[in-house]
Amino acid sequence: MYKAFILPLAKQDISDAVTWYESKQKGLGKLFVEEIRSKVLFIRNNPKTTTIKYDDIRCAILDVFPFMVHYTIDELQKTIIVVAVFHTSLNPERWRKR
Numbered sequence: 001m002y003k004a005f006i007l008p009l010a011k012q013d014i015s016d017a018v019t020w021y022e023s024k025q026k027g028l029g030k031l032f033v034e035e036i037r038s039k040v041l042f043i044r045n046n047p048k049t050t051t052i053k054y055d056d057i058r059c060a061i062l063d064v065f066p067f068m069v070h071y072t073i074d075e076l077q078k079t080i081i082v083v084a085v086f087h088t089s090l091n092p093e094r095w096r097k098r
Contacts, residue, residue: 005079006082009084018030043069
């Protein structure tokens with residue numbers, strides 16, 4: 001199993017989404033975090049099951065919420081690096097500007 005590292009900007013993406021979901025319905029933000037954790041665990045166990053979308057960035061779509069986890073794989077360190085967590089309606093090129 002690979003280790004996972006979530007970059008600070010990706011953590012901010014998650015935090016922003018949690019805040020938004022909690023403002024819509026109490027407890028929904030917690031469900032969002034649980035789905036993120038579940039997807040990251042899936043990626044850690046199956047890092048190459050998703051396709052490469054941009055250069056070396058892979059995207060895994062969440063099952064319930066309309067978000068994608070953008071990540072790269074460091075084979076030498078056996079680490080998954082989550083670079084962004086974006087809503088599917090946002091322009092995915094946005095992460096490149098970080």
